[in-house]
Amino acid sequence: MLRTLRTLRTRIRPGLMSSNTVESLVKDIKLSIKRSSIPVPVGISNRHLHLSREDFKTLFGRDAEPTLLRQLVQPVFFACHEKVLLEGSKGIIENVRLIGPYRPQTQIEISVSDAVVLGLNPPVRDSGALKGSPGVMVKGPAGTVRLSSGVILAKRHIHFNPDEARLFEITDGMEVRVRCGLGGDRELVFEKVLCRVSNKFKLEFHLDIEETNAAMVKNGDVAYIVGI
Amino acid sequence: MLRTLRTLRTRIRPGLMSSNTVESLVKDIKLSIKRSSIPVPVGISNRHLHLSREDFKTLFGRDAEPTLLRQLVQPVFFACHEKVLLEGSKGIIENVRLIGPYRPQTQIEISVSDAVVLGLNPPVRDSGALKGSPGVMVKGPAGTVRLSSGVILAKRHIHFNPDEARLFEITDGMEVRVRCGLGGDRELVFEKVLCRVSNKFKLEFHLDIEETNAAMVKNGDVAYIVGI
Numbered sequence: 001m002l003r004t005l006r007t008l009r010t011r012i013r014p015g016l017m018s019s020n021t022v023e024s025l026v027k028d029i030k031l032s033i034k035r036s037s038i039p040v041p042v043g044i045s046n047r048h049l050h051l052s053r054e055d056f057k058t059l060f061g062r063d064a065e066p067t068l069l070r071q072l073v074q075p076v077f078f079a080c081h082e083k084v085l086l087e088g089s090k091g092i093i094e095n096v097r098l099i100g101p102y103r104p105q106t107q108i109e110i111s112v113s114d115a116v117v118l119g120l121n122p123p124v125r126d127s128g129a130l131k132g133s134p135g136v137m138v139k140g141p142a143g144t145v146r147l148s149s150g151v152i153l154a155k156r157h158i159h160f161n162p163d164e165a166r167l168f169e170i171t172d173g174m175e176v177r178v179r180c181g182l183g184g185d186r187e188l189v190f191e192k193v194l195c196r197v198s199n200k201f202k203l204e205f206h207l208d209i210e211e212t213n214a215a216m217v218k219n220g221d222v223a224y225i226v227g228i
Numbered sequence: 229m230l231r232t233l234r235t236l237r238t239r240i241r242p243g244l245m246s247s248n249t250v251e252s253l254v255k256d257i258k259l260s261i262k263r264s265s266i267p268v269p270v271g272i273s274n275r276h277l278h279l280s281r282e283d284f285k286t287l288f289g290r291d292a293e294p295t296l297l298r299q300l301v302q303p304v305f306f307a308c309h310e311k312v313l314l315e316g317s318k319g320i321i322e323n324v325r326l327i328g329p330y331r332p333q334t335q336i337e338i339s340v341s342d343a344v345v346l347g348l349n350p351p352v353r354d355s356g357a358l359k360g361s362p363g364v365m366v367k368g369p370a371g372t373v374r375l376s377s378g379v380i381l382a383k384r385h386i387h388f389n390p391d392e393a394r395l396f397e398i399t400d401g402m403e404v405r406v407r408c409g410l411g412g413d414r415e416l417v418f419e420k421v422l423c424r425v426s427n428k429f430k431l432e433f434h435l436d437i438e439e440t441n442a443a444m445v446k447n448g449d450v451a452y453i454v455g456i
Contacts, residue, residue, distance in 0.1 A: 112441035113341075124413035124444070155413065185352035185383065186439075187419040211414075213340035214442035216352065 032227060035168050035176075039222035040158060042180065043073055043204040044212045047096055047110045049084060049138070050103040055147075059084060059140025066100040074159055076101070076200040086110075087137040090119025105130060106147060108138075109154045111210050118151075125152040126194055156211060157194040158225075159201035168225065172197035177227040178205060186216035189226065260455060263396050263404075267450035268386060270408065271301055271432040272440045275324055275338045277312060277366070278331040283375075287312060287368025294328040302387055304329070304428040314338075315365040318347025333358060334375060336366070337382045339438050346379075353380040354422055382436060385422040386453075387429035396453065400425035405455040406433060414444035417454065 051059070056066065059082075066080040080098040086108065093114055107130060115122055120134045135147035158178070160170055170176070174195040181187040193205070205223045212218070279287070284294065287310075294308040308326040314336065321342055335358060343350055348362045363375035386406070388398055398404070402423040409415040421433070433451050440446070 112444070113437065153413075185381075185420070188442075189417040189419070191415040191417070192413070209341065210438040210441040213438040214416075216340070 031169055035170075035225040036179075037224075038168065039224060040178070040203055040205045041073075042212065042217050042219065042221045042223050043206050044219050045109060045154060045206050045208050047093065047108075047114050047208075048079075048099045049096055049108040050099055050106065052104060052106045053102045055106045055138070055145045056082075056098075056102065058143045058145050059138060061142040064142070066098060066102075068100075069097075072099070073204050074201055082140070085139040086118060087139060088118030088120050091117045093117055103128075106138075106145070106150050108136065108147070108151045109208075110151060111208050112153060113210060115151075115153070120151055122151045122153050124155050126155050126157070126196075154206065154208060155194050156190055156192075156205075156207050157196050158203070158205045160195060160197045160203055161201050162197060162199055164203045165195070165197040170195045170197065176225045178223045179226045180205075180207075180223040181215040181217050181221070182224065184216050186214060188215050190215075193225075259397055263453040264407070265452075266396065267452060268406070268431055268433045269301075270440065270445050270447065270449045270451055271434050272447050273337060273382060273434050273436050275321065275336075275342050275436075276307075276327045277324055277336040278327055278334065280332060280334045281330045283334045283366070283373045284310075284326075284330065286371045286373050287366060289370040292370070294326060294330075296328075297325075300327070301432050302429055310368070313367040314346060315367060316346025316348050319345045321345055334366075334373070334378050336364065336375070336379045337436075338379060339436050340381060341438060343379075343381070348379055350379045350381050352383050354383050354385070354424075382434065383422050384418055384420075384433075384435050384439060385424050386431070386433045388423060388425045388431055389427055389429050390425060392431045393423070393425040398423045398425065404453045406451045407454045408433075408435075408451040409443040409445050409449070410452065412444050414442060416443050418443075421453075 057064070066082055069079040069081050071078050078100045080100050082098040083095045084098065086093045086096055107127065110122065118136060120136060122133055125133065130150050130152065133149045134151050135149050136151050138145045138147060160168065165171065172195065175192045176195060178190045178193045179187070180190060294310055297307040297309050299306050306328045308328050310326040311323045312326065314321045314324055335355065338350065346364060348364060350362055351360065353361065358378050358380065361377045362379050363377050364379050366373045366375060388396065393399065400423065403420045404423060406418045406421045407415070408418060
């Protein structure tokens with residue numbers, strides 16, 4: 001509401017409201033209504049890791065390759081049978097699942113509660129933005145990798161393919177507000193949700209387990225992009 | 229935003245905008261701005277339980293009494309040294325702390341993740357509203373209590389003393405929207421936050437750990453009541 005008031009204040013000054021201003025405001029409102037009328041499925045990300053080819057070989061052996069457990073909603077990603085153990089200064093977390101395919105750099109996505117267990121203080125980051133993030137010890141059946149960086153809290157984000165992005169009038173890198181758990185006991189509005197557009201993606205709003213529990217939503221429930 | 233538009237639509241019709249309508253709208257906006265200018269400290273509730281005198285005696289012995297670990301921000305509540313174990317159909321949770329004083333009915337407040345561990349499906353409820361909630365087995369050093377109900381997910385709420393409530397123009401039982409983590413990486417707006425007013429209370433916004441982690445806020449950070 002305050003944000004809306006600020007928008008109005010900067011656009012409408014008494015006696016100076018031009019027809020251009022009104023047109024622009026009406027356009028914004030129409031876009032807002034259009035976006036909020038299209039449901040976006042929620043996808044929950046449990047803690048997981050992506051491995052570089054080299055780190056995978058160290059952890060699982062030279063002759064090993066990631067083995068498919070199941071395809072994920074995002075066509076390019078798949079859950080693997082392979083799991084690792086994370087060891088931090090304060091504790092360990094077992095059975096952290098590998099998500100394929102290989103990545104140029106190993107990346108581990110955990111929750112705030114997981115970070116407390118491990119004794120880490122990872123930043124909230126978009127996938128791939130690992131500079132300055134903390135490392136952790138990763139143990140597999142064939143060996144150990146001591147990462148110097150790569151642990152992040154995933155920034156909440158929506159995946160769009162280019163057609164879906166056009167429908168929502170969204171471009172890659174935009175941030176939007178998303179209403180989640182509409183009508184439920186824990187409805188909330190997530191601010192600063194990153195939009196990621198690629199022909200490898202499919203419409204899905206990714207949150208971690210603490211975020212979905214805070215909103216009381218499950219996999220496949222729907223959320224709505226709201227606000228101007 | 230859509231809510232605001234709906235409000236405007238119901239109050240302002242072209243050619244029918246009376247001065248009363250404008251006055252009422254201006255009053256709402258002024259109230260909204262006033263409320264959102266006063267910070268509300270955040271208090272994190274980890275899983276805990278309140279015990280009836282009878283259940284306490286069963287769990288800790290006839291001659292035992294709750295012993296003070298520390299006073300909580302709410303003057304009437306205190307954390308105790310005493311801890312219990314919860315056992316559900318799927319698993320157990322150890323070291324669940326007692327919050328005193330005694331209550332007429334035993335009440336256990338857990339997170340959604342805790343509920344999954346225990347194999348329970350508790351409802352989101354205001355404190356004391358336990359009808360239809362699931363039970364769980366509670367084990368203490370002197371005995372076991374098999375609860376038939378009493379396990380809930382606490383409905384997020386703000387405590388006010390009557391002076392604070394007057395300042396915010398809040399009455400007991402109202403629901404408000406609360407912006408949390410302002411300017412941070414995980415800013416969000418919680419809907420349907422219950423307002424509880426009592427001279428036993430002090431201004432504090434209570435959330436569980438998953439809710440505070442979703443917003444990336446810590447004990448003592450501030451939140452703001454927003455919206456009309």
